[in-house]
Amino acid sequence: MRNAMNNVLRMFNGEGVSAEGIIKVNIWLTEPIKRDRFIESWSKFHGGTPPATTMAYVNALAQPALKRGQCNGDWLNSIPA
Secondary structure: OOOHHHHHHHHHHHHHOOOOOEEEEEEOOOOOOHHHHHHHHHHHHHHHOOOEEEEEOOOOOOOOHHHHOOOHHHHHHHOOO
């Protein structure tokens, strides 16, 4: 979870946006997480002012490579317009 949040911040910071500029976050989980560890990471991520958040558990991801960290975004090009 921490790596995912750091990746989001890295991407946003590259565009000149800080965590304070995030107004909504959707989190899709495929396995249970430890709530206390999540709260700790989440607090560091948003710096005390959390954005609106939705967290959902799903059975699987449409692109399993996302979970393994092997997806570079090229799969988006294969989706018909």
